[in-house]
Amino acid sequence: MYDRMTLQVxxxxxxxxxxxxxxxxxxxxxxxxxxxxxxxxxxxxDRAGDTFxxxxxxxxxxxxxxxxxxxxxxxxxxxPGDVAFTNDPYSGHVATHAPDTHLWKPVFADGEIVAxxxxxxxxxxxxxxxxxxxxxxxxxxxxxxxxFPPMKLVREGExxxxxxxxxxxxxxxxxxxxxxxxxxxxxxxxGERKVHAMLERFGKQGFLDGVSALKDQAEAQxxxxxxxxPDGDYVFADYADEDSDIGNPCRLKLxxxxxxxxxxLDFTGSDPQLAxxxxxxxxxDPRHTILLVGxxxxxxxxxxxxxxxxxxxxxxxxxxxxxxxxxxxxxxxxGMRSLTCARLRSVIFGAFSQAIPERMPAAPAGNxxxxxxxxHDERSRKIVIAAVxxxxxxxxxxxxxxxxxxxxxxxxxxxxxxxxxxxTEVPVEFVKYGLARDxxxxxxxxxxxxxxxxxxxxxxxxxxxxxxRDRSFFRPWGVLGGRAAGLSDMVINPGTGDERRLGNTxxxxxQPGDVLEIRSAGGGGRGNPRKREPxxxxxxxxxxxxxxxxxxxxxxxxxxxxxxxxxxxxSLRARVQAQDAHFHYGPEREGYESRWTDAAYDRxxxxxxxxxxxxxxxxxxxxxxxxxxRSGAEGVEEAFAETRARFPELPLPRPVAExxx
Numbered sequence: 001m002y003d004r005m006t007l008q009v010x011x012x013x014x015x016x017x018x019x020x021x022x023x024x025x026x027x028x029x030x031x032x033x034x035x036x037x038x039x040x041x042x043x044x045x046d047r048a049g050d051t052f053x054x055x056x057x058x059x060x061x062x063x064x065x066x067x068x069x070x071x072x073x074x075x076x077x078x079x080p081g082d083v084a085f086t087n088d089p090y091s092g093h094v095a096t097h098a099p100d101t102h103l104w105k106p107v108f109a110d111g112e113i114v115a116x117x118x119x120x121x122x123x124x125x126x127x128x129x130x131x132x133x134x135x136x137x138x139x140x141x142x143x144x145x146x147x148f149p150p151m152k153l154v155r156e157g158e159x160x161x162x163x164x165x166x167x168x169x170x171x172x173x174x175x176x177x178x179x180x181x182x183x184x185x186x187x188x189x190x191g192e193r194k195v196h197a198m199l200e201r202f203g204k205q206g207f208l209d210g211v212s213a214l215k216d217q218a219e220a221q222x223x224x225x226x227x228x229x230p231d232g233d234y235v236f237a238d239y240a241d242e243d244s245d246i247g248n249p250c251r252l253k254l255x256x257x258x259x260x261x262x263x264x265l266d267f268t269g270s271d272p273q274l275a276x277x278x279x280x281x282x283x284x285d286p287r288h289t290i291l292l293v294g295x296x297x298x299x300x301x302x303x304x305x306x307x308x309x310x311x312x313x314x315x316x317x318x319x320x321x322x323x324x325x326x327x328x329x330x331x332x333x334x335g336m337r338s339l340t341c342a343r344l345r346s347v348i349f350g351a352f353s354q355a356i357p358e359r360m361p362a363a364p365a366g367n368x369x370x371x372x373x374x375x376h377d378e379r380s381r382k383i384v385i386a387a388v389x390x391x392x393x394x395x396x397x398x399x400x401x402x403x404x405x406x407x408x409x410x411x412x413x414x415x416x417x418x419x420x421x422x423x424t425e426v427p428v429e430f431v432k433y434g435l436a437r438d439x440x441x442x443x444x445x446x447x448x449x450x451x452x453x454x455x456x457x458x459x460x461x462x463x464x465x466x467x468x469r470d471r472s473f474f475r476p477w478g479v480l481g482g483r484a485a486g487l488s489d490m491v492i493n494p495g496t497g498d499e500r501r502l503g504n505t506x507x508x509x510x511q512p513g514d515v516l517e518i519r520s521a522g523g524g525g526r527g528n529p530r531k532r533e534p535x536x537x538x539x540x541x542x543x544x545x546x547x548x549x550x551x552x553x554x555x556x557x558x559x560x561x562x563x564x565x566x567x568x569x570x571s572l573r574a575r576v577q578a579q580d581a582h583f584h585y586g587p588e589r590e591g592y593e594s595r596w597t598d599a600a601y602d603r604x605x606x607x608x609x610x611x612x613x614x615x616x617x618x619x620x621x622x623x624x625x626x627x628x629x630r631s632g633a634e635g636v637e638e639a640f641a642e643t644r645a646r647f648p649e650l651p652l653p654r655p656v657a658e659x660x661x
Contacts, residue, residue, distance in 0.1 A: 002213045010202060010210040011307060014053035017194030018044055021117065022058035025187040030179030031124045032425060033387040036417040037370075041066075042119035042187050044195065045104070046211045049116060050310040053214075061413045062341075064296060064308035065289040068094055068104050068118055074150040078106045078113060083154035083185055087126065089141065090330045091149040093283040096290050097335045098126045098145040099133050101181060103153065105188040107195045109204050115211070117191030121180045124372070124385060127170040131374035131385050134335040134467045136506050137245050138277045144335040146170035154185060172374070173385050218311030223261040225302050226315055229355050233257050236350035237269070237601075239589070240343045241473040241504050243325075243617075244276035248624045249474070249592070250325060251601060252343050256351035265291070265348070266319040269601065272608045272616035273323050277333035278340045280326045287313040290341060291320065294348030297410055302359065323613035336506075339468040342366040345410045346476070349396075350583070353479055357582065358399065362447055362524030363476035364408035365393025367488055368468050369520060371453075375462040377427045386426045388455065389433075390414040391518050393471075394440050394448025397482055397526030403448030405435050405545075408523060428455045436486065436519050438547050441475075441584075442554035443482030443525025444532050449545055450486060454494070454517035462510040466490060469504040471521035475586035482525030483554065484586035491517045528580055530556045530573050534564040595631040603633040607640055610653030619643060619650065 002010070021042040029035040041063045044053040049069035071092025075084050086092055087101040094102045104118035126133045126145030133145040141147070146167065153160055168174035199207050234256040243250035253269035273279055282288040292313055299306055306312065320327040325340060346366045353360040369391040377384045392411045395403035419430045431454040441447035475484035492500040492508065494517045502508060510516060537557040540546035551557045556576060558568035585593075604623065608616045619640075626639035644650050 002210055007210060007213055007217065010198070011214055013198050013201070014044055014214070015056065017191055017198070018042055018053045018055040019057055020194055021119065021187040021191040022055040024190045025119070025121070025183050026058050028183040028186055029121070030183065031176040031387070032417055032421070033124050034121050034180050034183070036415060036421065037387055037390060038413065038415050039122035040120060040184070042117075042191065044191055045116040045118055047113055047115065047208070049104075050215065052211050052309045054308050059413065061296070062293045063289050065287065065292055065310045065313040066094070067310055068092075068102075068116065070094075071102070071150045072104065072116070075152060079156050080106070080108050081154065081157035082106060082152055083188060084150055085153040086148055086150040088147040088149045089281040089334045093281070093285055093288060095120070096281050097134070097337055098128070098141070098147055099123045099335070103181070103184050103188060105192060107192050109196075109199055114199065114204060114208060115195050117188040117195065119184055119187060121184050123171070123177045123180065124387060125172040125177070127172065130465055130507060131172060131463050132372040132465045132467070134277065135465060136242070136276050136278065136336050136339070136504070138333045138335060139275050140331045140333050142331060144277065144333060153181075214307055215309050215311030218307040218309045219314045221303060221306045222299055222312040222315050225299055226258055226263055227261045229258050231259050232355065234351040234354040236347055236354065238343050238346045238350060239474045240278065240339060241470050243271060243274050243278065247276070248621065250274065250278060250340070250343075252325070252340070252347045253601070254347045254351050256348075256355070258355065262315050262317075264317045264319065265295075267324070267326050268319060268321055269605050270320075271325045272620055273328040273332050273613055274325055275617045277335040278325065278337065279328035279332045279334045280337045280340050280344070281334045282318070282320050282327050284320060284322055284327050286317045286319070288318065289313070290337070291318045291326065291344070292316060293341060294345035294410070297345065298348065298352050321609065323616060329613050336467055338368065339470050342368060342411070342468065342470070350477070354582065357480060360479070361398045361403065362396030362441060362443065362479045362482050362526040363485070364396045364403070364410050364523050365448070365450065365471065365476055365485065365521040366408065366410070367470040367521050368392050368408070368411035368414055369488070369518060370414070370467050371518065372465045373426055373428060373457070373462065375427060375457060376459040378459065379427065384426055387417070388422055388426060388428065389417050389453060391451050391453055391520045393450050393488070393520030394485065394523035396476065396523040397441065397443045397445035397447050397478070399526070400445070402446045403440060403523035405440070405449040406451040408448065427458055429458075430455045431515055432517070435545070436522070437544055438550045439486035439519070439522035440545070441478045441483045441485040441522060441525030442529035442550070443478055444527025444529065445482070445525065446532070446540065447476070447478070447482070447485045447523030447525045450488070450520045450522040452517065452519040454515055456513065456515045457510045458512055460511055464508045464510060464516060466506050466508075466518060469506045472503050473588050475588065476521050476524045477586075478524035478584040479526050479582060481528035481580035482584065483529060484584050485522035485524050488521045489519045529554050530577060534566070534569055538562065538564050595627065595635070597632050599633040600631065600636050603636045607636070607653065612651055615651060622647070
């Protein structure tokens with residue numbers, strides 16, 4: 001039995017080991033997406049493949065609850081020096097889209113495996129239909145690049161050259177892929193050495209017992225937080241703008257049930273599996289880390305000292321029905337699952353906001369747009385494919401401060417690449433990179449401002465992918481009287497006669513001299529904006545964060561020559577009071593939900609759930625097409641009847657078919 005002090009010493013050793021792994025990878029990676037943007041993870045795992053330590057200073061923050069156990073079990077006869085890998089979203093439930101290449105290595109002591117080191121890097125490209133391998137337009141996983149089921153990449157210290165040749169043949173920039181993978185192997189070796197140091201200090205059995213105790217402590221900490229939250233059922237829904245190219249909204253729904261230190265996240269009512277790459281491959285795992293990322297952020301916000309490991313997932317059970325967007329059936333495309341995951345986090349935040357409104361922020365921007373460029377470099381006479389920058393957006397207004405500008409809390413781990421580095425490595429010229437005025441939701445605590453970035457290209461047929469484009473219709477919501485944030489946008493040649501607005505389109509072809517401008521969404525506001533101190537509003541105007549018009553219309557603050565007119569402000573605020581509703585969604589969602597009510601979605605969900613999986617998205621699309629002029633459950637029923645009449649091949653819903661038999 002570990003005493004608290006010794007357990008904390010072990011936790012510190014484990015985290016330091018993970019930090020060392022992260023620094024090894026960060027220093028030796030080849031691609032900007034790993035060494036600058038930091039889209040990678042490393043972790044230490046116990047004998048079962050459950051994560052027990054992750055770094056806090058570097059890398060992505062999605063995977064403290066990840067388990068490699070199923071993938072580990074798909075390979076036999078591990079030996080010292082072996083490294084296994086996979087990037088297949090449908091093998092082992094570790095990788096969740098093809099560019100994420102996961103590696104794991106056994107750590108032996110006295111002839112048996114006592115731990116694993118592991119991690120992933122996001123490859124700049126894995127081949128497939130588009131540069132960088134990811135686009136909303138793709139409809140099946142086979143279009144998203146070459147996939148490797150769990151297999152050995154390194155055998156007793158020697159790389160399998162045949163596997164490397166297969167990868168090199170199928171990807172667009174093989175040197176980046178191979179360089180990043182070898183850097184990750186180096187990080188795993190660092191972790192192995194650190195585990196052996198812990199074995200020497202704590203002893204083999206002491207180490208094994210301590211790792212188990214670390215997971216138990218994380219579980220206890222998570223349950224303590226849940227016990228502080230009132231028991232109840234908290235229902236929330238949010239939308240991605242489009243379920244496919246120029247498609248219909250994609251709805252995610254959550255019923256969060258908290259009872260005595262346990263929580264169930266029931267996603268029944270979310271959209272069916274999509275014919276686009278927005279699907280999230282959870283495999284139906286009730287504790288899959290990708291479903292619980294929003295929960296990690298909530299727990300860590302409520303207790304910044306919580307241990308981050310798989311133990312904290314134990315109090316939670318997720319329900320994601322098979323054949324839905326959160327549990328698709330192969331070969332559904334999944335490359336853009338991060339867009340849906342952003343909305344998934346918003347749904348989780350919205351449910352917890354109802355449970356503990358005094359402790360939760362407004363919605364973050366929720367669109368971590370990652371821009372890749374494939375172009376010809378006239379200087380080197382080579383093709384270049386590189387990540388330019390993530391365009392993340394603002395954080396939601398917090399209980400006691402404004403949201404973070406340009407760095408939405410739930411995507412802040414994606415670091416920006418300095419302009420000088422990008423312009424050195426990629427033949428583009430930045431025209432603008434900064435914060436967008438009036439983009440943060442108004443509130444007692446203002447939402448964080450959006451990021452806006454524009455750059456010029458010089459070579460013909462320069463191909464751009466800007467994955468995770470969203471929030472150009474459904475705004476990040478405000479809470480407790482705060483207002484919804486500004487929308488995102490993407491424009492070619494803004495302010496010219498050749499201006500073209502792309503909305504959520506995530507691929508574009510640019511010609512010499514073209515300028516691409518991308519703006520993220522802002523963060524939602526928190527609290528009544530009429531209660532924001534006038535001096536704060538005046539400072540926002542002076543800093544260029546808020547316009548004079550918005551200061552008066554949204555905050556009720558009158559400025560003259562940059563100085564608050566106290567009398568006019570008091571008079572204006574007395575005449576016009578903002579509403580203190582729990583959520584403010586903006587006019588777009590309010591108009592949409594006047595037709596697509598909860599009852600309408602309940603009926604749609606029932607209809608689709610009773611159809612074979614391969615008919616669901618088609619039927620949803622046809623019902624939406626026929627909903628013009630209709631609303632509510634009755635409208636859905638009429639639209640479905642018309643769809644059945646038009647397509648007699650449509651199978652009978654299961655209960656009807658069973659009754660007929």
